[in-house]
Amino acid sequence: MAEEWDEFSTARTRTEFRYKGMPAGTFYGDVAPTEPGIYQYMPFRSFGHYAMGRAVEAGERPVCAYESPAGTVSFEVTDRHRDGRLDLDNFTFPSGT
Numbered sequence: 001m002a003e004e005w006d007e008f009s010t011a012r013t014r015t016e017f018r019y020k021g022m023p024a025g026t027f028y029g030d031v032a033p034t035e036p037g038i039y040q041y042m043p044f045r046s047f048g049h050y051a052m053g054r055a056v057e058a059g060e061r062p063v064c065a066y067e068s069p070a071g072t073v074s075f076e077v078t079d080r081h082r083d084g085r086l087d088l089d090n091f092t093f094p095s096g097t
Helices: 007-014 046-059
Strands: 014-019 020-027 037-043 065-066 071-079 085-092
Touching: 014 046, 020 046, 046 071
Parallel strands: none
Antiparallel strands: 014 020, 014 065, 020 037, 037 085, 065 071, 071 085
16 A cells, blocks of 8 residues: 655655745755755745745845754845745854754
8 A cells, every 4th residue: 555645744844934934935855954055945825935035026135944953043035046946145043053
């Protein structure tokens, strides 16, 4: 018997990020971004993702965040690509990490 796919348990293994406290998307892979670069992500159909995108389009650098075992990690989104990638910069980590 084939194993059933459970979108909810799968989502918990990915790194979901928020913009202004609202869900915006999730990064692909097992490791969350921790340094400046371009990262593949899956956008959520949410107001958080919409607002983040509008901020980028307006020339702003929206600050997003995700939860790590050590605490909240925040970063700036400097650009958004149509192929599902984000340019990230200026990471801030919990003190002591």
